[in-house]
Amino acid sequence: MKAVVYFTALLVSLTQAQTCQKVECSKNHKACSTVSGTSVTVNPEFCEDNKVCHYNTEFSHSECMHKLSDPKAEMFLYPGYYCGYYQANVGSVSFYDKAKCVFGEKVCGPTVSAAEFNKKEDSFYVCQGKHTYDQCERHSDCYTYGNKEYDNERGKFVYKGNFCDSGRCTPEVGIGHYCKAHEACGRDGFCLFPDATLDFGYCVEYGSVESNGAQVQANRSGAFLYQQHSEKVCKSGFLDSTNGKCKNGPQSVNKGNTCSSDADCPNTDSTTSSCKCSLDGNKYCDISGGDEEWTNVITKFHKYLNKTPEFHPSEMWGPCMDTPEYKDWYCAEFEAKHYVELLKKPDCFEKVMKYHHDYGEYYKVCLRGSFVTPIVAIAAVVVTYVGMI
Numbered sequence: 001m002k003a004v005v006y007f008t009a010l011l012v013s014l015t016q017a018q019t020c021q022k023v024e025c026s027k028n029h030k031a032c033s034t035v036s037g038t039s040v041t042v043n044p045e046f047c048e049d050n051k052v053c054h055y056n057t058e059f060s061h062s063e064c065m066h067k068l069s070d071p072k073a074e075m076f077l078y079p080g081y082y083c084g085y086y087q088a089n090v091g092s093v094s095f096y097d098k099a100k101c102v103f104g105e106k107v108c109g110p111t112v113s114a115a116e117f118n119k120k121e122d123s124f125y126v127c128q129g130k131h132t133y134d135q136c137e138r139h140s141d142c143y144t145y146g147n148k149e150y151d152n153e154r155g156k157f158v159y160k161g162n163f164c165d166s167g168r169c170t171p172e173v174g175i176g177h178y179c180k181a182h183e184a185c186g187r188d189g190f191c192l193f194p195d196a197t198l199d200f201g202y203c204v205e206y207g208s209v210e211s212n213g214a215q216v217q218a219n220r221s222g223a224f225l226y227q228q229h230s231e232k233v234c235k236s237g238f239l240d241s242t243n244g245k246c247k248n249g250p251q252s253v254n255k256g257n258t259c260s261s262d263a264d265c266p267n268t269d270s271t272t273s274s275c276k277c278s279l280d281g282n283k284y285c286d287i288s289g290g291d292e293e294w295t296n297v298i299t300k301f302h303k304y305l306n307k308t309p310e311f312h313p314s315e316m317w318g319p320c321m322d323t324p325e326y327k328d329w330y331c332a333e334f335e336a337k338h339y340v341e342l343l344k345k346p347d348c349f350e351k352v353m354k355y356h357h358d359y360g361e362y363y364k365v366c367l368r369g370s371f372v373t374p375i376v377a378i379a380a381v382v383v384t385y386v387g388m389i
Contacts, residue, residue: 079129249289
């Protein structure tokens with residue numbers, strides 16, 4: 001019998017508890033998992049094939065429960081993403097992701113108008129969306145990237161699409177303009193709110209802000225408010241929480257070494273890294289923003305961003321039809337965020353992470369491989385005009 005241990009809230013307890021928990025694997029253990037003080041024993045083969053071991057630190061024993069739904073079944077496709085294929089030799093369409101067209105017109109149709117459709121040629125079908133100035137309910141209803149233009153100020157071609165503004169699909173505003181949502185800025189822009197008193201921000205290009213340059217974090221009564229993902233506008237990929245500006249990240253002097261408190265983890269500046277629990281029951285010094293693991297994340301993020309300019313802004317930083325650059329960036333960032341947890345993991349960890357709420361996606365993308373069907377991965381190009389036949 002094979003099973004997967006589902007560690008509910010384990011990482012929260014590891015980082016908050018004064019004493020770390022040690023996780024060990026045993027095929028002879030007579031339960032899927034047992035907690036005894038700071039010791040956790042798991043048997044990854046205890047439950048039946050269609051169940052997983054649901055582990056919770058609040059209980060001394062855990063139960064075998066049915067597996068969670070396959071994350072692949074919950075994926076959605078945005079307007080312009082491929083959902084089917086027309087085969088001229090049989091005169092019919094094979095729909096492979098028809099039910100996932102949940103935005104825009106909510107149907108899967110051809111990439112050209114009825115007058116242009118050629119029944120004698122094979123062609124892809126895509127999720128149908130809303131055109132410029134059509135009515136919309138959300139950003140993901142609108143087609144994006146209908147035009148490719150050269151931006152003289154930025155010295156490169158950019159895609160101009162639509163976002164939903166006041167119930168209408170509206171052309172994106174572009175870098176440097178006012179915004180209320182990231183989608184208004186397009187795929188390569190971030191709607192930054194550096195002033196906490198205003199209900200609008202302005203579009204900033206990712207990786208464009210120099211160290212000690214423009215204000216990134218809003219100042220409210222002397223405290224700098226963190227806007228999720230705002231560090232990505234910094235060239236360094238690191239924000240100084242003391243002044244809300246970009247800076248070159250420090251390096252952790254003792255990364256990966258054992259520690260008892262943050263004081264044991266000095267950085268190359270006057271700050272410290274966190275002293276965190278790993279799964280072997282010990283604490284280790286975490287990495288910091290200037291360490292190779294994090295600078296590598298920034299490099300891979302920009303490679304991913306540059307490779308996916310035509311994909312929908314509402315997807316933010318998703319798989320984008322399973323591009324390899326997404327996997328490289330996602331896995332690097334996850335491993336950097338969970339550096340200490342992954343530093344000392346038990347032998348059976350890959351078996352038990354499969355359905356874990358924190359590690360399940362990591363297993364699926366980084367260890368198991370692609371989770372998008374091959375025909376979708378091959379068709380990873382977004383069309384610019386869609387009509388119904």
